[in-house]
Amino acid sequence: MEFRDYLYAFLIGGGICVIGQLLMSYTNLTPARILVLFVTVGVFLAAFGLYEPLVKLAGAGATIPLTGFGYALGKGAIEAAGENGVLGAFTGGVIATAGGIAAAVFFGALNAIIFKPKTKK
Amino acid sequence: MTNKKPATKQELEYQQLVSERAPKSKVLAQCVKAFLSGGLICCIGQLFRDFARLCLHLGETDVASFTAIVMVFLGAMLTGVGVYDRIGSWAGAGSVVPITGFANSIVSPAMEFRPEGFVLGLGAKLFSIAGPVLVYGIGASIVVGLVSLLF
Numbered sequence: 369m370e371f372r373d374y375l376y377a378f379l380i381g382g383g384i385c386v387i388g389q390l391l392m393s394y395t396n397l398t399p400a401r402i403l404v405l406f407v408t409v410g411v412f413l414a415a416f417g418l419y420e421p422l423v424k425l426a427g428a429g430a431t432i433p434l435t436g437f438g439y440a441l442g443k444g445a446i447e448a449a450g451e452n453g454v455l456g457a458f459t460g461g462v463i464a465t466a467g468g469i470a471a472a473v474f475f476g477a478l479n480a481i482i483f484k485p486k487t488k489k
Numbered sequence: 490m491t492n493k494k495p496a497t498k499q500e501l502e503y504q505q506l507v508s509e510r511a512p513k514s515k516v517l518a519q520c521v522k523a524f525l526s527g528g529l530i531c532c533i534g535q536l537f538r539d540f541a542r543l544c545l546h547l548g549e550t551d552v553a554s555f556t557a558i559v560m561v562f563l564g565a566m567l568t569g570v571g572v573y574d575r576i577g578s579w580a581g582a583g584s585v586v587p588i589t590g591f592a593n594s595i596v597s598p599a600m601e602f603r604p605e606g607f608v609l610g611l612g613a614k615l616f617s618i619a620g621p622v623l624v625y626g627i628g629a630s631i632v633v634g635l636v637s638l639l640f
Binding site (some may be wrong): 369372373374377378379380381382383384385386388389390391392393394395399400402403404406407408410411412415427428429431432433434436437438440441442444445446448449450453454456457458460461462464465466467468469470471472473475476477478479480481482483484485 | 498508516523524526529538539554556565566569570573581582585586588589590591592594596597599612615618619621622623625626629630631633636638
């Protein structure tokens with residue numbers, strides 16, 4: 369737990385969000401498309417080994433943005449493919465991200481059951 | 490304005506300058522907000538990463554899973570109580586791009602369409618944005634995994 373870790377997490381994480389903001393401001397991409405785009409780009413960045421250095425440098429700054437979710441998917445699939453071949457290519461990505469996906473479905477449903485939508489401005 | 494003499498060159502230049510600057514500064518301001526809020530959310534994530542690594546002594550993959558689960562929980566909870574949408578109206582992409590935004594994109598439509606039933610309302614709309622994300626994310630991971638076998 370060092371200050372440097374948090375500095376890089378802030379800078380890289382913020383920087384990735386700025387890329388998202390520029391896309392939203394200049395291309396009228398909806399947030400849904402941004403999410404899909406970032407995850408898919410993350411998968412391919414992982415495949416080419418381009419995202420790994422960013423994770424090493426920035427920690428959560430690279431893993432918390434959705435590109436990091438894609439990175440975990442891609443890295444998991446490639447590593448599992450190396451061990452189990454075709455079967456691993458199918459199972460690896462989801463296994464590596466199972467915690468996040470399961471939590472999203474579970475907490476998503478739970479909160480939607482508990483809370484009523486607030487009126488939007 | 491109609492009967493006035495045509496705008497001088499200087500006036501035209503000025504108008505052009507205004508139209509160039511006005512939206513740009515808005516975009517710049519929004520980018521600064523996205524940077525600050527996105528960076529802050531990642532620092533909160535880093536806090537949980539360090540907690541998992543140093544206090545719970547988890548391995549690297551478990552640290553990633555733990556952090557993702559906690560951040561998704563926070564994003565879903567804050568969306569449920571109506572706070573995340575208020576953060577989002579200030580933060581823009583700073584609240585969309587982090588994984589908390591993914592959680593938000595799951596809870597928001599599920600909550601909104603719950604009156605249409607627990608199966609086709611809540612259950613189906615839960616995936617209205619998460620569905621495409623998982624389709625293309627998991628799809629791409631399988632493609633990448635299969636291609637990696639060729640090398």
